[in-house]
């Protein structure tokens with residue numbers, strides 16, 4: 001029998017959940033399936049350090065060795081997301097404190113305060129011991145630091161240690177207390193501070209905290225987590241020279257600024273669950289999942305791994321539907337199409353105990369290979385030759401979305417309208433491009449965006465003069481920019497800007513003044529888009545007074561009926577569009593069409609509804625993924641010059657995937 005091992009596919013494996021006698025059989029079944037990688041130990045603190053300072057690595061050594069004999073290499077997680085009971089008993093103050101000052105209890109995971117000195121010391125000792133022990137182990141190829149940092153907390157921690165750390169963070173940022181008072185506007189409600197030691201963590205109080213304090217608190221909490229990871233990264237870098245560092249991120253999760261978290265890592269990883277149940281909601285929307293992958297790719301502007309790819313029905317108390325035949329295969333291809341260079345499925349075998357006994361793995365509870373095993377075995381053997389060719393190949397995107405954790409944070413603190421959400425607006429604008437099969441990069445404000453033909457900056461609420469200048473230069477040199485309502489409202493501390501006109505710093509670029517604005521509560525306003533139809537604007541609308549720009553569409557009703565809703569201004573060699581409201585799907589589709597025409601950005605190709613086209617560009621051609629997200633057979637015939645690489649039969653099977661190579665134009 002030919003055994004097809006792949007170094008691009010793996011599983012998350014928990015030997016500590018199974019008797020030792022089973023490990024050999026697991027390794028054999030993995031090898032037979034083609035699995036070449038496992039991630040282990042990311043929650044095994046209690047097994048690796050059963051008592052303070054007593055380390056037991058024997059069992060893990062044995063598991064690594066068994067897997068290695070079956071040609072499977074290991075990624076080790078540092079188990080710091082699950083501090084054991086002895087540690088909590090020794091240092092009860094390392095439990096996180098909630099907003100009302102109550103300590104959370106032991107018994108989930110991430111039940112720790114990330115600034116607590118005792119916890120930090122224990123983490124340092126454990127990670128050092130692991131790094132020394134495994135740093136030279138040839139079967140260990142890399143490390144995942146902690147697990148989903150920023151998960152499991154509604155808020156982080158409000159304990160005295162975190163409050164101290166916040167005050168120190170503020171001291172470093174502002175230098176002296178007068179500067180902070182001015183930056184936050186503490187003249188309001190007598191909130192002037194005489195000393196940094198008076199500044200509270202934003203715990204439960206009788207009314208709302210100062211939004212500038214809340215914004216800095218969000219930044220501080222993110223930095224705290226970034227530092228928690230950094231402390232481990234330093235140790236691992238010191239002892240583990242040929243092993244990579246990564247972390248498993250959670251798409252749009254927003255407690256940690258992933259652009260910052262990514263800096264200490266060789267590459268980032270994503271946990272990708274297309275279809276699961278949580279809090280009574282079933283999550284499933286391929287468009288959102290696509291954009292989450294663009295964001296993950298954007299955190300380092302390079303390809304990533306999927307460290308946990310859904311492998312079965314998923315949920316804790318309730319669980320989502322069983323993925324239909326072909327869906328696990330499709331979702332794997334979907335991650336790869338968006339830039340995953342390696343995929344590990346979560347998890348190998350479904351656990352028989354604990355919170356996740358319904359979060360199904362490849363193998364069912366009884367450990368017998370079944371449909372999921374066979375489907376993913378086929379995925380490994382089909383996709384490995386493609387993976388070989390596309391390692392490191394990028395998206396070739398000509399369009400980008402400026403994504404910002406600060407803008408998201410500011411809007412969460414003061415959304416203006418209760419339904420106005422940053423992430424949702426990002427996705428609506430992304431959706432227009434997605435449905436036209438346009439590749440999009442998500443980039444932070446700090447990177448050079450001049451190489452993109454089209455730049456979308458949703459809800460650019462906080463601005464600095466420097467950012468405004470860069471946007472002007474970008475358009476001046478030929479870029480196409482989209483700005484929306486609520487642009488240029490605040491400075492970076494969250495205070496409203498008062499000199500000049502809205503959108504502050506951007507009004508001359510847009511060729512307009514926002515003279516007035518209104519929230520919208522009585523249903524959306526209609527927008528009359530000359531010869532394109534009527535669309536809807538929600539939540540908010542600006543009263544735009546043109547000052548050189550051209551009006552593309554006007555409100556038909558609402559508080560500012562017959563005034564501009566969408567404008568375009570030419571500026572230097574480029575142009576800027578300003579949207580004075582927030583669109584729904586159809587409106588965003590039309591807007592996308594206009595933006596693509598203005599910028600010259602091209603789509604990957606045409607596809608029927610429910611079919612996504614995605615590409616990765618290589619030196620000799622573009623690798624095109626055709627992904628049928630529907631449960632129906634869909635007719636699909638590619639252009640004649642595309643070379644089929646995978647499943648090129650005419651028509652796409654339900655949840656089917658085709659892969660093609662489209663040659664680059666060769667010009668002589």
Ligand code: GLA
Pocket residue numbers: 147148248271308346356359
């Ligand atoms: C996350 C975690 C895993 C597991 C799965 C399923 O992605 O990283 O440890 O908990 O969710 O809940």
Ligand code: ZN
Pocket residue numbers: 096097113114115116157158159160161162163
């Ligand atoms: Zn704390």
